[in-house]
Amino acid sequence: MGHEQYLLLMAACVVITLPLEFVVGARVYRSPRRLLIAVLPTFVAFTLWDLAGIVRGHWTYNDRYVTGLRLGVIPVEELVFFLVIPLCGVLTFEAVGKIIRLARTPGRLRFRWPDGLVRDRADGYAETGGGRGA
Amino acid sequence: MPEYSALTLAALAAVVLVEVVWARTGIFGSARYWITMAIVFGFQVLVDGWLTKLTAPIVQYDAAQFSGIRFPWDIPVEDFGFGFAMVTLTLVVWLRARTTEPADDVET
Numbered sequence: 001m002g003h004e005q006y007l008l009l010m011a012a013c014v015v016i017t018l019p020l021e022f023v024v025g026a027r028v029y030r031s032p033r034r035l036l037i038a039v040l041p042t043f044v045a046f047t048l049w050d051l052a053g054i055v056r057g058h059w060t061y062n063d064r065y066v067t068g069l070r071l072g073v074i075p076v077e078e079l080v081f082f083l084v085i086p087l088c089g090v091l092t093f094e095a096v097g098k099i100i101r102l103a104r105t106p107g108r109l110r111f112r113w114p115d116g117l118v119r120d121r122a123d124g125y126a127e128t129g130g131g132r133g134a
Numbered sequence: 135m136p137e138y139s140a141l142t143l144a145a146l147a148a149v150v151l152v153e154v155v156w157a158r159t160g161i162f163g164s165a166r167y168w169i170t171m172a173i174v175f176g177f178q179v180l181v182d183g184w185l186t187k188l189t190a191p192i193v194q195y196d197a198a199q200f201s202g203i204r205f206p207w208d209i210p211v212e213d214f215g216f217g218f219a220m221v222t223l224t225l226v227v228w229l230r231a232r233t234t235e236p237a238d239d240v241e242t
Contacts, residue, residue: 038228058199089221
């Protein structure tokens with residue numbers, strides 16, 4: 001791995017969290033508008049912080065492990081970072097929330113597409129554990 | 135105080151203020167949030183550890199601009215404040231952006 005190393009690390013973060021959406025059944029990718037609203041302020045604020053850190057010399061990037069593509073002085077990898085890590089955080093939060101709800105719900109646990117993990121209730125209805133509005 | 139350290143403390147204070155003064159989601163009182171942050175912390179050690187390892191660093195820090203404390207591995211401790219503030223801000227806004235009924239609050 002050379003210049004793509006930082007980007008590959010970000011790709012790994014996306015891949016490793018995919019089961020949270022598609023196996024556990026967090027509804028994050030399926031709430032694109034809410035996701036955009038949640039990530040945008042963080043993206044802006046932390047890109048500005050990154051800019052300050054670069055300009056003030058708090059940190060630099062190793063040319064060996066980044067593509068060299070930059071927006072101004074900010075490597076594109078950093079911009080990707082400020083999208084991917086908040087996304088992973090939301091996925092984790094939703095997956096934890098769903099697992100807590102499932103743990104409190106009776107019934108046989110099974111996987112059902114596209115809901116993810118659900119509880120089968122005795123009356124034949126499936127409890128998605130998706131909570132209200134899911 | 136080194137600038138990165140000061141900015142990290144300021145960011146943590148700002149995020150707490152966003153929650154307490156504006157968003158008021160109650161996130162800091164929920165087990166769900168703290169479990170999430172424990173998991174995020176674990177994965178941050180792996181990802182940030184890779185980014186900052188001194189044998190082949192992707193990101194290089196000016197020793198004069200942070201506390202100088204690197205733990206665990208070679209991770210500048212300030213990075214954990216950075217990550218904590220970043221994920222917390224996102225989650226607070228995520229909860230605020232909920233479009234369903236208010237009863238669907240933090241929940242746990």
